[in-house]
Amino acid sequence: MPASPSTARAINDRLALRLLQQEGPLTAGQLKQLTGLSRPTVADLVERLTASGLITVVGESGEQRRGPNARLYGIVADRAHLAALDVRTESVAVAVSDLLGREPAEACVPIGGDTGTGPAVEQAVTLVERVAEEAGARRLHTVGIGAPGLIDPVTGELRNSTGLPEWHRRLVAALQERLPSARVIVENETNLAALAEQRDGAALGRDTFVLLWLGHGTGAAVVLDGTLRRGASGGAGEIGFLPVPGTGALPSATDCTGGFHSLAGAAAVVELAREHGLPCPETGREPAAAELVRHAVTACASPADVSLADAARAARFLDALADRVALGAASVVALLDPGCVVLGGEVGQAGGDVLAARVAERVSRMAPLPTEVRPSTLGGGAVLRGALLTARDRAQDELFAPPGAPAHPAPSPGG
Template sequence: MTTARPATPSTARAINDRLALDLLLSQGPLTASELRTLTGLSRPTVADLLERLQHGGLVAVAGESGEQRRGPNARLYALVGDRAHLAGIDVRATGVSLVIADLTGRTLATAEVPAVPDPAVPGASGGPDLVDRTVRTLLETAREAGAGSLHTVAVGAPGMVDPVTGALANAGGLPRWHNELLGALRARPGMDVLLENEVNLAGIAEHRIGAARDRDTFVLLWLGESVGAAVMLDGRLRRGVSGGTGEVCFLPVPGTVGLPSATACEGGFHSLVGSVAICELARRHGLAVPGENQLPSPGPAPRAEAVVRAAVESEDPAGKAFLAELAERIAVGAAAVCVVLDPGCVVLGGEIGRAGGPVLARLVERRLSGFSPLRTEVRVGAAGGGAVLAGAVLTAGDAARRDIFGELLRS
C-alpha cells in the first residue's frame, strides 16, 4: 500500500495560482476578498499569489470594485488578455471564416475569405491563390487587431481528423486546398495549429456556452449541407480510434434507396436529411423552395434552410406535413444513435436545426419517444451560426492557457 506524499510548497503554490487564474477566466475581474471567498484561501496566501501572478504578467489591476464603504475601493484583478492571441478558423467548401481573440477568448476581429471557381479544376472551388489569401488575411487581421503574433490557431474542417497524427482524412471528396491550407498554416514558425472536425468544435461550443451547458452527456446532431454529430460523454468529446465518431452521414437507415459505401454516404442518413433531400421533400409536399430559380443559385443548403424556416412560420397544412415528415426522418437517425449511447439529450444544430427551432425540436422529440424506450430530450442549438468558430476559439484558448499557465507555474 502506498501513501500519498504531502504537497510541497511549490506544488501548493502552483495549485493555488491555477485555481485563481481559472476563476478570473470564468468569473471575470475579482477583488482579493472575492478570491478569498471563492478559493477558501487565507488573506496572506491570496495576496502572495496575486503578487506572483502580476509579476508573471498574467494578472493586472483592472479598476476598482466601486463598493460603497469606508476607505478606498477594493482593487479588481483580471487576466491580462493581450498576454497571447488566438485565432479560430472555419474551413468550408465555399471559403474560410476566421476570428482573432485574446487569451480570455474575447473577440477582437473577424474576416471572411470567399472561395472562387478554380480554373484548373472544373467544378471545383478555391482557386490557386485561396491558401495564400487566407494566410495573408489571417496575419493582416491579427495585426490590425493589435496581435503581433498568434500563439495558437484552431481550425475546424469537415472530414475525419486522425487523433494521433492530426491529419485530415479526405473521406468525402473535400477540396484539395483544405489540406494545402493546413500545411501552409503549420509551416508558420512560432504558431501552434490545432485541427478538429467542425461538428466537434460546434459540440464544444454547445457544451461550454450553448444549449448543453448543464449536460455532461449529449449528442449534437448537425443538420446542414449534410449531417454529422458530436458526441460528448461524461464531459469528454469522443473522437474514436480513427476520428470517425459522429460520421452519421454514413449511417444505414430505412427509407433510402440503396446503402452507403466506404467512399460515399449516398444511401445513408445523409440521403434522408441532407439539404438536397430536404428540398426534394419540400417539393413533394407542394412547397416552393425559395431561391430555386435564382441566378446564381444560392446552393442547396441555403435553399433547404429557407424552406424549413418558411414552413415553421406558416400555418399552411402542407408546411406542417412537411415538418412532420422531416422530423420523422431526423428521429430515425437520432434513434439509432440514442439506443447505442443513451445520451439523454440531443441538440439540433446547423442551418436546418436553427431554422426549425423549437417547433422542429418538439416534433423530433415526440417522434423519437415512439422509436425508443430511452427518454431523450431534444433541444435547439444555442451557440448560433458561429458555433464552429466559437468552438475553435475555446479550443485554442484552452491550449494556449495550458501552455502559458503551465510555463509560469513551472518557473
C-alpha cells in the same frame, strides 16, 4: 503523496486565473473566499501572477477601502491573441480575439469549387492575417481550426477524406509556415460545435448529450460523462454513413450516398421541400435549406399570415423532415442513451422548437429511452465559437502554467 510546493503553487495559480477568467476582476479578498486558500497564499499568488504579466490592477472595489485588498485584479487580455477558422467546402470564416474573447473581429470569404488549391489556401491565410491586423493582434498565440472530415487521434492532422477539397489539408501547413510562432490545432467541426453548445448554447450544464449536425452534410458529436468521444480512428459520429431506410441504396466506405446524409443533408432538405410544393432555389446550399425550414416554421406558427394551403404544405414538409431526422436521432439514442439530442447546424437552429418537438415525439415512439430533443441556439456559428474556445483553452493552459510547472491538456467538452 502530498503535492510539492511548486506543484501546489501551479495548481493555486491555475485556479485563481480560471476564476478571474470566468468571474471577471476580483479582489484578493474575493479570491481568498472563492478559492478557500489562506490570506498569505493568495497574497503570494497575486504577487507572482502580477510579476509574470498575467494579471494587473484594473480598479478598486470601493472608495471607502484602500490598500492591497481593495484592488481589483484582472487578466491581461492582450497577453495573447487567438484565431479561429470555420473551414467549409466552399468558404472559410475567421474570428480573432484576445484572451478573454472580447469583441472578436470576424470575416468570411467564399472559395469557389473551381479555385485552385494554391489560390484557395492563399485566400484563407490572407484572411487570417487581415482579421488579425484588424483586431490589433501583433502576434497570434494559438489558432483553432474546425473542418469537416476525420482528424487523426494520434497526430491531430486532418486525414485525406473523399469529397473534401485538397486545400483543406494544405491549409494547416500553410498557416504554420506563415505563423511559425502560433500553435495550430485542428478539430472536427461537429465536435467543436458540441463544445460551443455545451459552454454557451443548448447543451449548457449537460455532461452527456449528442449533437446531431444538420447542415451541408450531417454529423454527430458524442459527449458522455463529460468526455468528448472521438473513437478509435477519430471517426465517432460519422452518422452520414449510417444505413437508413428510404434512400434506395447503401453507403460505401468512400461515399455516404445512401446513408443518413441522403435524407438529412442540405441538398436532401431542399429536394424534400420541392416535393412538398415549397418554392426552392436551384441548389442544395446549406443556407438555402435552413431558409426553407425557417419559412416553414413561420408558416406553421402564424397560419393567419399565409394561406391555408401554404400552411398545410409547410406542416407536411416539417413532418416529413422530422420523420427523416428522427431515424438518425433514434439510432443514436438506442445505442448511447444520451438523454439529450441537440439538433445543431443552421437547419437545426432554423427548425427551432417546432422541428425539435416533432423529432422528440417520433423518437419517443421509436426508442424506449427518455430523451429530450433541443434545437441549437448557436446554429452554424457554433463551429467558429467552438474553435475560438478550444484555442483559448490551449493558450490558457500554457500561459497559466508557471515556468517548470507540469503541463495539462486542454479540457474537452464537460472537462
